[in-house]
Amino acid sequence: MSRKLDEEAVQTVAGTADFDLDAFLPYRLNRAAEAVSLRFAAHYKARYAMTRPEWRTMAALGSYGRMTATAIGANATMHKTKVSRAVKSLEDRRWLKRSLDESDRRVENLELTAAGLRIYREMVDLAHAYERELAEFLGDAGLRQLEAGLDAVEVMMANPQRAARRRGGAG
């Protein structure tokens, strides 16, 4: 999976310090994520013109019900500004409505409208369909291993300083 390429397009050099970008984990992860996301985006972007932050906001509101912008950001790890813009855009489309919180007037409670909920349900269906598609393409083993690998990464993320060992042993 390395040093391939268009043959004549590249003249490989002999003595250089060896590093295989294709095999570099961060790079592979990025490519995979991009590919998987893009393929899915193609599905839903075709139907509604929705950006990923918007999609995530819908997902959060749809599955949790009423919540605040800050909570959405925390849940989907999106920056304040991203959430703010997504919310505004979804509001313009009447898929979401805000209401000021009685007890704390800084806070806006966000909620899907009836129309928004309808869209959300379609989104969920699309997502489930895509999950099935992925499962089929990746195969049983591939899917399972990928998920196990992601579990490991998530453990690492949750505990940045010393997440090692705890999953030792055989593969």
Next chain:
Amino acid sequence: MSRKLDEEAVQTVAGTADFDLDAFLPYRLNRAAEAVSLRFAAHYKARYAMTRPEWRTMAALGSYGRMTATAIGANATMHKTKVSRAVKSLEDRRWLKRSLDESDRRVENLELTAAGLRIYREMVDLAHAYERELAEFLGDAGLRQLEAGLDAVEVMMANPQRAARRRGGAG
């Protein structure tokens, strides 16, 4: 791993169509890729102010030797414009030099300068060190599974229409 959150920040809703964003594969992949990349970027951005496209361009040139912008794009799956900008910026920093191709004057052959090569070697060291760090954090099993999962995704990417089955069986 779902429906957590700040407790009181969210009032879960009962009857809604159930969809767990946290468990959605494209989303998980993105988060993982982002986290892993960011952690690495912290390492090398601290040392040199280099963007990811620039880093990738350096990596390609460093490991393949002289090549064209188009070839870099193909290798690292970067858009023409991204490559173009990265090349210009690296050229400004004198880490890379261009030379017009004799036989086809549309083409520019790109090559690292001595300074560029020196930087590249440092980058490679950093990358290897990070790989070791990751391996330690992820643990043997986690790393192996993640790589296997990525293999599966790459197979899928290479053959978008019918990549399924071929890896069937147990996990």
Next chain:
DNA sequence: GGAAATTGGTTACAGTCGTAACTGTCTATT
């Protein structure tokens, strides 16, 4: 009770990205 610090949310700005349009060169067809 009131200044200071915190928090929810928006906005101005600068940087990055991809689409599309462009320049210049090469290849194919006639």
Next chain:
DNA sequence: AATAGACAGTTACGACTGTAACCAATTTCC
């Protein structure tokens, strides 16, 4: 040889992003 199409690379533009600065409401703490 001339025109049309393809290809390498750059650039103008609009869309999206995060940093930082901002406003308003609220909590903290003297």
